[in-house]
Structures are given as C-alpha cells and as structure tokens.
Amino acid sequence: MSAADDxxxxxxxxxxxxxxxxxxxxxxxxEDEPMDARMLPAARVAIDALLAAPETVVAFVSGRSLVDLRVIAEHDDGAGVWLAGSHGAEFWIPGEGLVSHGEDQGAAALRDALRAHAERATAHLDGVWIEPKTFGFGVHTRRADAADAEEANRLVDAIVAEEAPQWRRRTGHNIVEFAFRHEGKDSAVAELRERVGATAVLFAGDDVTDEDAIASLGAGDVGVRVGDGPSAAAVRVPDIAALAALLARLARERTRALG
Incomplete structure (x- = not known):
C-alpha cells in the first residue's frame, strides 16, 4: 500500500x-497578478465533494488577507468552506462570519508607514509590487528580474530591520511577507482543529510557510506536499490536478465509509 493509499x-x-x-x-x-488566482475546475469539484461528505469540514488556510482570499476563492456568505486568512490571524466561519484576533491601532499605523516607505524605496525597480495586507505587507517579485528582486528584498529588509525588528518575516514563491502579528499556519490549523472538533486533519500546501502546518500535524494526521521542495509531508503529489484527484478519492471513500 502506498503512502497515499494508507x-x-x-x-x-x-x-x-x-x-x-x-x-x-x-x-x-x-499568477503574476495575484488577484487573478482562481481554483482549477477539478479542484473545485473535489472541494464540493468533500463538503458533501459526512462529518467533513473544509478550510482554506492562506497568507492572504481575508478580504482578498474571499475574492480569489469566490467565497460568498452562503459558502460552507471555512477560511483562515493572514496566516491564521483572521477567520471566516460559516454561519458566523468574520472572527479576527484584533488590530492594534499603533501597529496598524506603523504598518501603513512601513508599507509607504517600502513602496517609495522600490518604486524604481521594474516588476516589484508591494501588496497591502491586514497585518503587514508583502514584497512581490514574480515579474522582476533576479537583480531587481534581490535589490527590492535587500531594501525592504533594511527598512523593517531598522523600524520594526520585532515583525515576523516569511518567504514564499517570489514573495517576502512582513507582519506585526506572529500567527502561522500551524496555529491556524490548531485553532481550526479545536473549533470543529476534528479527530484527524489533512493539510496540503506547496510553499515554505505551509511547512509550519505540516510539521505541526499529529500521528493521526496527514500532510501533503504539492510539487517539489523539501517537506515533512508523508504524501507528495506533483501538481494541483493530482491533489484534486486525491481529494476527490478521499471524498468518495469517506462517503462510502460513513455514509
């Protein structure tokens, strides 16, 4: 039996x-333009199948601000999917709505000042974009060449090190994120587990920040890595289509076992 089968x-x-x-x-x-991101059709079919399966809760856990996550996930007030945005500092709960861990006015003012400083410092670099986030900002370099990307990250690292050394720094695919809150996807999954009373968790992700959640999983849980890169996940799939197939199979097996 393969790791996925087990x-x-x-x-x-x-x-x-x-x-x-x-x-x-x-x-x-x-996507080069982050707000253009949308679920692949096969992934959406698999999500719908999981939502229909017995005793199964589906959640999207993202570094995106909750407002942006709802847009790209095409998530409305009647949706059954739970959301954890800003690495678990914001939640959207079906039937309840937004639950936030709060925003400190002083920290928010510093966030705005630092973001403006980062925008000015990187304005001359082609393909660099500063993304506003609820609890900080991100430095996107997907559309920049290697030299400009390196320079953007150097400049913003220096700004944050001088003006907000206590902020959390995270790296991802062509993005460096800075935040005044320190929640991670590990704490997001822990809070979701407690809120829904889960006896087991499957977490899947493709990036460095997802490894926080994967590493936090217990013996009865399953971590899935999508694509290449070092990972603590027990299961690895090559791409989104393969993950969708795995999730659809899980939905069928749960329906058969518990239905």
Missing part, C-alpha cells in the same frame, strides 16, 4: 475530519 484509508475512517488547504499553488496556479 493516508486515504485512515482519514476516510476518521469520525470528524478537517481538510485544511493552502490556496495559491495548491488549489490555484500561481
């Missing part, structure tokens, strides 16, 4: 399953 068999039998998924690069291809 994982599906165990998760299918769990009495209350949380399926927590990164969005960009996991359900949606990475």
């Amino acid at each position: 994982a599906i068999a165990r998760l299918a039998a769990s009495s209350r399953l949380l399926v927590a998924l990164d969005f960009d690069g996991t359900l949606s291809p990475l």
Whole structure:
C-alpha cells in the first residue's frame, strides 16, 4: 500500500475530519497578478465533494488577507468552506462570519508607514509590487528580474530591520511577507482543529510557510506536499490536478465509509 493509499484509508475512517488547504499553488496556479488566482475546475469539484461528505469540514488556510482570499476563492456568505486568512490571524466561519484576533491601532499605523516607505524605496525597480495586507505587507517579485528582486528584498529588509525588528518575516514563491502579528499556519490549523472538533486533519500546501502546518500535524494526521521542495509531508503529489484527484478519492471513500 502506498503512502497515499494508507493516508486515504485512515482519514476516510476518521469520525470528524478537517481538510485544511493552502490556496495559491495548491488549489490555484500561481499568477503574476495575484488577484487573478482562481481554483482549477477539478479542484473545485473535489472541494464540493468533500463538503458533501459526512462529518467533513473544509478550510482554506492562506497568507492572504481575508478580504482578498474571499475574492480569489469566490467565497460568498452562503459558502460552507471555512477560511483562515493572514496566516491564521483572521477567520471566516460559516454561519458566523468574520472572527479576527484584533488590530492594534499603533501597529496598524506603523504598518501603513512601513508599507509607504517600502513602496517609495522600490518604486524604481521594474516588476516589484508591494501588496497591502491586514497585518503587514508583502514584497512581490514574480515579474522582476533576479537583480531587481534581490535589490527590492535587500531594501525592504533594511527598512523593517531598522523600524520594526520585532515583525515576523516569511518567504514564499517570489514573495517576502512582513507582519506585526506572529500567527502561522500551524496555529491556524490548531485553532481550526479545536473549533470543529476534528479527530484527524489533512493539510496540503506547496510553499515554505505551509511547512509550519505540516510539521505541526499529529500521528493521526496527514500532510501533503504539492510539487517539489523539501517537506515533512508523508504524501507528495506533483501538481494541483493530482491533489484534486486525491481529494476527490478521499471524498468518495469517506462517503462510502460513513455514509
């Protein structure tokens, strides 16, 4: 039995399953314009099948601000998918709506000042974009050449080191994020697990920040890495289509086992 076969068999039998998924690069291809990201059709079909399966909760766990995550996930107030935005500092709960861990006015003012400083410092670099986030900002370099990307990150690193050395720094695919809150995807999954009463968790992701969540999983849980790169995940799939197939199979097996 393969690692994927074993994982599906165990998760299918769990009495209350949380399926927590990164969005960009996991359900949606990475886009040069981040707000253009949308789930692949096969991924959406698999998500719908999981939502219909017995005792199964689906959540998207993202570094995106909750407002942006709702746009790219095409998520409305009637959606059944839970959301954890800003690496777990913001949640959207079906039937309840927004739950935030709060925003400190002084920290928010510093956020705005630093973001403006970063924008001015990198304005001369082609292809560099500063993304506003609820609790900080991100430095996007997907459309920049290597030299400009390196220079943008150097400049902004220096700004944050001088003006907000206590902020958390995260790296991802062609992005460096800075935030005054320190939640991570590990704490997001832990909070979701507690809120839904999950007896097992599947978490899937494709990037460095997803490894925080994967490394935090327990013995009865399953981590899935989408694509290449070092990972603590027990299961690896090559791309979004393969993850969608795995999730659809899990939905079928849970429905068969618990239906």
